[in-house]
Amino acid sequence: MKRLFFIPFACIVTSVFAQNEAQLKWYGFVRNYFTFDSRESKSGTDELYYYLPLDNSYQPDGTDINAHSTMKWTAITSRLGLDIKGYSYGKMAMGGKIEADFYNGLSGVTGVASFRLRQAYSTITWSDSLHNTKHTLKVGQAWHPMAADMPHTTSLEIGVPFGPFSRTPQVTFDYSATKKITLTASALWQMQYTSGGPEGASANYIKYANTPEGYLGVSFKDDCGFLGRVGVDVLSIKPRYKGNAVLDDGTKYTALVKDRLTTVSPFIYAQYKKDMFEVKAKSIYAQAGEHMNLNGGYGVTAKYDNLGEDGHWEYTPTRYSSSWMSLMYGKKWQGLLFIGYAKNLGTADELYVDKTVGGIDLAAVGNNYLSKNTYANVMSMRRLAPAVVANWGKLSMSMEWQITYVEYGDFYTIDGVKYISAKDGRTEGDTHWVTNHRLQTMLKYSF
Numbered sequence: 076m077k078r079l080f081f082i083p084f085a086c087i088v089t090s091v092f093a094q095n096e097a098q099l100k101w102y103g104f105v106r107n108y109f110t111f112d113s114r115e116s117k118s119g120t121d122e123l124y125y126y127l128p129l130d131n132s133y134q135p136d137g138t139d140i141n142a143h144s145t146m147k148w149t150a151i152t153s154r155l156g157l158d159i160k161g162y163s164y165g166k167m168a169m170g171g172k173i174e175a176d177f178y179n180g181l182s183g184v185t186g187v188a189s190f191r192l193r194q195a196y197s198t199i200t201w202s203d204s205l206h207n208t209k210h211t212l213k214v215g216q217a218w219h220p221m222a223a224d225m226p227h228t229t230s231l232e233i234g235v236p237f238g239p240f241s242r243t244p245q246v247t248f249d250y251s252a253t254k255k256i257t258l259t260a261s262a263l264w265q266m267q268y269t270s271g272g273p274e275g276a277s278a279n280y281i282k283y284a285n286t287p288e289g290y291l292g293v294s295f296k297d298d299c300g301f302l303g304r305v306g307v308d309v310l311s312i313k314p315r316y317k318g319n320a321v322l323d324d325g326t327k328y329t330a331l332v333k334d335r336l337t338t339v340s341p342f343i344y345a346q347y348k349k350d351m352f353e354v355k356a357k358s359i360y361a362q363a364g365e366h367m368n369l370n371g372g373y374g375v376t377a378k379y380d381n382l383g384e385d386g387h388w389e390y391t392p393t394r395y396s397s398s399w400m401s402l403m404y405g406k407k408w409q410g411l412l413f414i415g416y417a418k419n420l421g422t423a424d425e426l427y428v429d430k431t432v433g434g435i436d437l438a439a440v441g442n443n444y445l446s447k448n449t450y451a452n453v454m455s456m457r458r459l460a461p462a463v464v465a466n467w468g469k470l471s472m473s474m475e476w477q478i479t480y481v482e483y484g485d486f487y488t489i490d491g492v493k494y495i496s497a498k499d500g501r502t503e504g505d506t507h508w509v510t511n512h513r514l515q516t517m518l519k520y521s522f
Contacts, residue, residue, distance in 0.1 A: 095161055095162060095163060096161070096162060097159050097160070097161055097162035097169075097170075098159070098160055098161035098162075099157060099158070099159055100157070100158045100159075100160075101155070101156070101157055101522075102156050102157075102158065102521075102522065103153070103154045103155040103156055103521070103522060104153065104154055104519050104520060104521040104522065105150065105153045105519070105520045106150065106152050106153050106154070106517065106518070106519040106520075107148060107149070107150045107517065107518045107519075108123055108148060108149060108152065108231065108515060108516070108517050109147075109148040109515065109516040109517075109518075110122070110123065110146065110147050110148065110513060110514070110515045110516075111144065111145070111146045111513070111514045111515070112144060112145045112146075112511055112512070112513050113144050113510075113511055113512040113513075114128045114129070114141060114142060114143070114144070114509070114510070114511040114512075115128070115129050115140075115141040115142075115143060115145065116128045116129060116145075116511050116513075117129060117448070119231075119232070120151075120178060120179065120181050121147070121149050121151055121178075121181050121183075121184050121188075122145070122147055122183065122184055123147075123149065123151075123152065123231045124231050124232045124235070125230060125231075125232050125235075125477070125479070125513060126232075126235070126236065126447075126448040126449070127236075127448070127449065127453070127456060127479055127481050127511075128141075128479060128481055128509045128510060128511035129141040129509070130450070130452070130481075130483045130509055131483075131507070131509060147184055149184075149188075150177075151176070151177045151178050151181070151188040152176055152177070152178050152231060153176060153177060154174065154175070154176040154193070155174070155175055155176070156172065156173065156174035156175070156193075156194075157172070157173045157174070158170070158171075158172055159171040159172065159173075166201055166202055167199050167200065167201055168199070168200040168202070169197070169198065169199055169200075170197070170198045170200070171195075171196060171197040171198060171215075172194050172195070172196055172217075173194070173195050174192075174193040174194040174195070175190055175191060175192055175193055176190075176191065176193055177189065177190055177191070178191060179191035192216060193216075193242060194215070194216050194217050194218070194242060195215050195216045196213055196214060196215025196216055196217045196245075197213070197214050197215055198211055198212065198213050198214075199211070199212045200212075203251070207254065208251035208252075208253065208254060209251055210248070210249060210250050210251055211248070211249045212246070212247070212248050213245070213246070213247040213248075213249075214245075214246050214247075215244065215245070216242060216243065216244050216245075216266065217242060217243075217245060217247070218241070218242050219239060219241035219242065219243050219245075219263065219268075219290075219367060220247060220259055220261050220290050220292060220306065221239040221241075221290065221292075221306060221308055221340075221342055221359070221367065222238070222239040222240050222241050222242075222367060224304070224344050224346065224355065224357060226238065226355055226357070226399050226400075226401035226413055227353070227355065227401035227402060227403040227411040227412070227413060227462075228401060228411060228413040228460055228462065228475070229411070229462050229464065229473040229475045229515070229517050230460065230475060230477060230513075230515060232368075234399050234401075234413065234415060235368045235369075235448065236368060236369050236370045236397065236417060236446070236448045236449065236456070237397050237398060237399040237415030237416065237417050237456070237458060238357050238359065238369075238397060238398075238399050238415075239342070239359060239361075239364070239367035239368065239369060240268070240367060240368040241268040241366065241367045241368060242267065242268070243263050243264060243265060243266060243267075243268060243288075244263065244264040244265075244266055245261050245262065245263040245264070246261065246262045247259065247260070247261040247262075247290075248260050248261075255295055255296055255297060256293065256294070256295055257293070257294045257296075258292075258293055259290070259291070259292040259293070259294065259306070260289075260290070260291055261288075261289065261290040261291075262287040262288070262289060263287060263288040263289070263290065264278070264281065264287055264288070265278040265281045265288070265366060266278060268366055268367065268368060269281075269366055270310070270312050270363070270365060270366045270444075271365050271372045271373075271444035271445060271446060271447075272312070272314040272315075272444050273314060273315055273444070276365075276447060280312040280313055280314055281310075281312050281313075283312075283313035283315075283316040284311055284312050284313040284335065286311045286312075288308065288309065288310045288311075288366075289308070289309045289310075290306060290307070290308050290309075291306060291307055292304055292305060292306025292307070293305055293306070300347050300348040300349045301345070301346070301347050302344075302345070302346040302347075303343075303344065303345045303346070304342075304343070304344040304345075305341070305342070305343050305344075306341070306342055307339060307340065307341040307342075308339070308340045308341075308342075308367075309337070309338070309339050309340075310337070310338050310340075310363070310366065311335060311336070311337040311338075312335070312336055313334055313335050313336075314334050314336060314373075314388070314390060314444070315332055315334045315387075315388065316331060316332065316334070317329055317330065317331055317332060317386075318330055318332040318334070318380070318385075318386030318387055318388065319380050319386050320332075320380070320384065320385050320386030321380070321381060321382050321383065321384060321386075322383070323382065323383045325382060329386075330385055330386045332385065332386050332387035332388070333385075333387050334387050334388050334389075334390070335390075336363065336373055336390040336391075336392065338362035338363045338373075338392045339362060340359060340360060340361045340362050340364055340367075341359070341360055342357065342358065342359035342360070343357070343358055343359075344356070344357045345357075351404055351405055351406055352402075352403070352404050353402070353403045353404075354400070354401070354402050354403075355400070355401050355402075356398070356399065356400040356401075357398065357399055358396070358397070358398040359396075359397050359398070360394070360395075360396055361394070361395045361396075361397060362392035362393075362394055362423070363392035363393060364395060364397070364446070365444075365445065365446030365447070365448070368446070368448060369395060369397055369417075369446065369448070370393075370395050370397065370417055370419065370445075370446055370448055370449040370453060370456070371392070371393035371394070371395040371419070371445065371446060371449070372392075372393050372443060372444045372445035372446050373390050373391060373392045373393060373422075373443070373444055374390065374391060374393070374422055374426045374427070374438065374442055374443040374444070374500055375388050375389070375390055375426065375427045375438075375442045375443075376389045376390060376391045376424050376425065376426055376427055377389040377427060378427060391422045391423045391424035391425075391426065391500075392422065392423055393419070393420075393421070393422050393443075393445070393500055394419075394420040394421065394422070394423060395417055395418065395419060395420060396417065396418045396420060397415075397416075397417040397418075398415070398416050398417070399413065399414065399415040399416075400413075400414050401413045401414070405464075406466070407465070407466050407467075408463070408464070408465055408466075409463070409464040409465075409466070410461075410462075410463060411460075411461065411462040411463070411464065411475075412459075412460070412461050412462075413458065413459070413460040413461075413462075413477075414458070414459055414460075415456070415457065415458040415460075416455070416456070416457050416458075417455060417456040418454075418455045419453060419454050419455060419501060421498075421499030421500050421501045422499050422500035425497055425498055425499070426438035426442065426443075426495075426497040426498075426500055427442055427497070428497045429442065429494065429497075430489065430494060432487070432489065435487075435496065435503075436496070436497040436498065437487055437489075437494035437495065437496065437497055438494060438495055438496070438497040438500065439492060439493070439494055440486070440492075440493040440494065440495060443495070443500065450483075451486075451493075451495050451500070451501075451502075452483050452484045452485065452486055452495070452501075452502045453481060453482070453483060453484075454482040454483065454484050454501065454502070454506050455481075455482040456479065456480065456481050456482070457479070457480040458477065458478065458479045458480070459477075459478045460475055460476065460477040460478070461475070461476055462474065462475035462476070469520060469521045469522065470518075470519070470520050470521075471517075471518075471519045471520075471521070472516070472517065472518050472519075473515075473516065473517045474514075474515070474516050475513075475514075475515045475516075475517075476512070476513075476514055477512075477513040477514075477515065478510065478511070478512055478513075479510065479511050479513070480508055480509070480510050481508065481509050481510075482506050482507070482508055483506060483507055483508075483509060484501065484502025484503070484504070484505075484506045485502055485504060485505065485506075486502060487502075
């Protein structure tokens, strides 16, 4: 009798709380890029993820060895994803995403592309019937909150290094205060996009720090096509957890050190859309933004390795102002325009002095831990990228002309070692411009 009663009771409970089954939707695309560069450049895997043209490198006969063109094409950015939605439990709607592509495993333009994770996260959404709003918790690998709003461009790097780019492990909560205002708080970790340091680019520095990266932001959206965001990112890392210390009696030993660097990076974003026209703009003041693929990094300001000292080092971030604006018009035929500008504002504090020449304090470039995107003598960057996109149903074809200008300064070179000014981590004196023209065609079939 008890068993007979339990079966219909369980069915009632199940029907109330688990109202429906999850729905799976596969998506993706096959994408080919065809790329020509007028100059040797610094780029990501398979040289599709573009950073900047290399500086002049003049040989004894007067030839600039970097002034030559290259060409490439590949389909490794083809993508496969799965959206999961439609399952609810009480007032909670649950979903998720798994997404991957083949953009991994190559060295330069050589190798075998490997299937790699892009995104993998779960979401829980609560409905607030009183205020007619929804609140969402996202847990997993997803776009960094400062990188989620993308410019209008067909290039793979999506505006880097003029704007943040990172997908990273996170716990993000979006609280809808009203229909128009959303508050966002995130705790983030590092995986693929990492901070620089003595070991090179690595997630060890945030691991040693035992402190997740934090983000706070607010978004405003009206009914007239405007979307705005402001936010701030705070990162605290430990570049080293051990160092060389010396006791008062001269005994040397390996010590656990208190190295730490904390940075604060605010940003602002605005977007307006009406009919077939859309304009977007973003600006960020980044301290050590290399973990978001921005230019810059940090350097050493002091070393406590002498007699009676504990072996720790101190650091200061490089500051960069990075901004972009993009425009799009059209539907079947679309015209795009991307404009980017980045300025090296130097380090927040003076760097550790390795050498003094002619009254000028110099710091060795090797004591700066910079983004893989850039070099210590980059003073500023500009980019202009017009593009045309043709859409025929699920098939798209684009042509983009990307012009990147870089203002380089001259290093102080002494006995083959490169130095920068210890005053602010930049070069001093004359600068020169280097330009690359990238012509790129993309063919994409979406499904």
